[in-house]
Structure formats: C-alpha cells, structure tokens
Amino acid sequence: MRKTAAKLLTVAALATSLVTVVSGAAVADPAAGVTPAAQDIVGVGSDTTQAVLNQFSADYNASLGSGSTLPHLYSWDATGGSPITTKTGATSITRPNGSGAGIAALNANTSATVDFARSSRDPQSTDPNTFDFVAYATDAVSWAAQNGGHAPANLTTQNLKDIFNCNVTTWNQIDPSLSTNTIKPFLPQANSGTRAFFLKTLGVTTINSCVTQGVQENQGSDAALNDPDALVPYSVAHYIGQVYYSRGSGNDVQGPLTIRSIDGVAPVDTTNKVITDAFAGTNYARSVYNVLRHAEFVATDTHGTALQAIFGTNGWICTNSTATADLQSFGFLPLPAGACGSTIHS
Structure with a gap:
C-alpha cells in the first residue's frame, strides 16, 4: 500500500x-x-x-x-x-x-x-x-540534524542502528574524515508513533544510555537539538509541510534542522516539494x-x-x-x- x-x-x-x-x-x-x-x-x-x-x-x-x-x-x-x-x-x-x-x-x-x-x-x-x-x-521517516553541524548528509541503515544501539558513539567511527565529537542521538517521547516506527524499521529493541529520550517529535525548535552533534528521527511529510508550505508555527517548526538521506536515498524532492519516489519505495515509508x-x-x-x-x-x-x-x-x-x-x- x-x-x-x-x-x-x-x-x-x-x-x-x-x-x-x-x-x-x-x-x-x-x-x-x-x-x-x-x-x-x-x-x-x-x-x-x-x-x-x-x-x-x-x-x-x-x-x-x-x-x-x-x-x-x-x-x-x-x-x-x-x-x-x-x-x-x-x-x-x-x-x-x-x-x-x-x-x-x-x-x-x-x-x-x-x-x-x-x-x-x-x-x-x-x-x-x-x-x-x-x-x-503515505508518509516516511528519516533523520534530521543541525544545518552546518557535524552530521554527514547521509547515513546507512546500519549506521543508524549502530548509533541508536550506542555501538557507534563518535562521528569519525562512521567516516575518519568526520569530527571526533560524541554523537548525541535523540528520540521522541515514548508514545510517539514516529519513534515506534523508526526503531522497528532499524531493528532497535533496547534504548541504551547514550540516547536522550523525550523530545517532542517533529519540533526542530527544541533547544536541545540545536547542537552540532544531535540527530533525531523526523517525519518527512511534516518536514515538507514546515519548510515548503509554511505549515508550522510556534514550536512546530524545523528550526535549525535539515532532513538527511538514508542509504544514499534523499527523502525530499526539493524541486517538486514532495517525498521522493525512491524514498517512498524504501522501508522508511509508512x-x-x-x-x-x-x-x-x-x-x-x-x-x-x-x-x-x-x-x-x-x-x-x-x-x-x-x-x-x-x-x-x-x-x-x-x-x-x-x-x-x-x-x-x-
């Protein structure tokens, strides 16, 4: 479907x-x-x-x-x-x-x-x-990070799984050319459907101590996320609405965050302002x-x-x-x- x-x-x-x-x-x-x-x-x-x-x-x-x-x-x-x-x-x-x-x-x-x-x-x-x-x-879930921060433009599914399992804790473990800073993964609050879908898709079942929990989903305005080493799952549709159609206000904005690719597949067609067909064909579509x-x-x-x-x-x-x-x-x-x-x- x-x-x-x-x-x-x-x-x-x-x-x-x-x-x-x-x-x-x-x-x-x-x-x-x-x-x-x-x-x-x-x-x-x-x-x-x-x-x-x-x-x-x-x-x-x-x-x-x-x-x-x-x-x-x-x-x-x-x-x-x-x-x-x-x-x-x-x-x-x-x-x-x-x-x-x-x-x-x-x-x-x-x-x-x-x-x-x-x-x-x-x-x-x-x-x-x-x-x-x-x-x-149809929506999809990708991940977002601070514009100009230490996160790369793309992470693989395995990268994300390793990060949220706390098996990879610094950026240079992913790529030696990246920062030696500690990665700061965030998850939405426990009742979030985006959180549940993201973790299920990654195959992460246990939340370890390196992960900060409890942010409100799809709110890039959260001050804790305005950090060069933070990353958080993000609804692609919600992001498109916020960025391209002025569908956010107050706390419900993307703030300093930009949405990133997974497995080399970009989530947003920035010309037509829609979820890309390629990303909609991945396991991250929902x-x-x-x-x-x-x-x-x-x-x-x-x-x-x-x-x-x-x-x-x-x-x-x-x-x-x-x-x-x-x-x-x-x-x-x-x-x-x-x-x-x-x-x-x-």
Whole structure:
C-alpha cells in the first residue's frame, strides 16, 4: 500500500493540485470558544498528523454548510493545556500526546469522549483487537540534524542502528574524515508513533544510555537539538509541510534542522516539494491512519454513517479534492482509490 501510492500519484498531479492550496498553519484544537457537540466526531493522538487533521476539520465542516446539524469533525492537538474536555458531556481526560496515547484514550473511553485516534504507526500486538486502522496517506521517516553541524548528509541503515544501539558513539567511527565529537542521538517521547516506527524499521529493541529520550517529535525548535552533534528521527511529510508550505508555527517548526538521506536515498524532492519516489519505495515509508472502533465504523446508525462519510473508502478524506490538496500541502502522499479508507483490523 505504501509503495503503490508513491508510484500512482505523479509529481505533475501534485504540482497542479497544489496551485490551489493556500499556505498557512491550520488552527490548533477546536477554535477558541467552540465546544464540539456530543454528536460530533472528535479525535486525539499523533503529533505527526495533527496539523493536517486540523485542516481537514476546517474544510470538512465548511463543506457541510452553515447551520448544518450533521456531525462535524474536530481534532485535539498532541500538546497544549491539559486536561481537555473533548466535547459536550465528555469526561475530562489528560491530553493524549502521540499515537500510542491516542489509541489508549480510544480504548479507555467511549464515543461520548473520543471517536478516533490519529496514528502514525501500524497496529501493534498490544493494541485492542476491536480497532480498525483506517489508512489515508503515505508518509516516511528519516533523520534530521543541525544545518552546518557535524552530521554527514547521509547515513546507512546500519549506521543508524549502530548509533541508536550506542555501538557507534563518535562521528569519525562512521567516516575518519568526520569530527571526533560524541554523537548525541535523540528520540521522541515514548508514545510517539514516529519513534515506534523508526526503531522497528532499524531493528532497535533496547534504548541504551547514550540516547536522550523525550523530545517532542517533529519540533526542530527544541533547544536541545540545536547542537552540532544531535540527530533525531523526523517525519518527512511534516518536514515538507514546515519548510515548503509554511505549515508550522510556534514550536512546530524545523528550526535549525535539515532532513538527511538514508542509504544514499534523499527523502525530499526539493524541486517538486514532495517525498521522493525512491524514498517512498524504501522501508522508511509508512501509512498513516485514523483508528476507529470496528463496531462503530461498520454500524449503520447515525454515528457509523458519520464515520464512513469522513473516513471511509467513499468518504470525504478519500474522495474530496480539497482533502487531497490538504494532504499534499502538508507533505503527505494521498493514497490511490481503493487503498484510501482500507482497514487493518488490530
């Protein structure tokens, strides 16, 4: 699924559709003074996909028309004030930060509080077996480091595995021409889907003492990362949105970081401002999902109908041209018809 999207969606189509997209960051959380209604569809979770879901919310709700009584779509960011009351009548919950926390919140609450979880990772064996992971776009994960720092332009998969296993601790162990300084690998906080995907792809199972944990994913503004020896996994789509489409603001910016190649494959086509076809064909490409309770997603009641209207194969995200343009302007590759809205049952 991940690789097919990159092959079927041409660069020319991307460039054409992006002409109509207005740059700028989407509003975070429901707009000030707006409390979602009890019937509305509300999500939490992944940092990587929070911004595009905010844009989806604005555009989907506008598509319903002024005064519509149909369920609207809302999404709460991974970070911000906590606790949050997600909708009218909901139980207040600690704001879920990351894919894992969003999935846990979906499991711990009913649709009176949370309807879906944003996830940038695949299902795991520890996830409840009552959930559907509904795919809608392709992303990829590479690594980023300070512009002008000691990190090279490219690292191999084995280099990265050695670094995050703490088996290689200085740059000159990779290449004698590089600095003798100690490498400073960073990982996002424990619930991050980007972290989980990156470590799984590398085959790293134990986090050793040389790795600093806990940074917020995809935030190059973190002062700890403004270090010539730091490196951190980074969503390629999120980076493209930040750098080329002004889709970041506040802390959600690339800061001094630039994204780098893996195994000699560049992640970003800087001319067309998309994930490269070559990188989308590697193991570092991933689908991103909205996670739903299976029984609710297949139900024929009002709630199930609303979920299908947004997330389903024939739903707004998968068929509406505005949704496609939204995805592209946030750096994601839309999935082709039939793949978008497909489910993996956890």
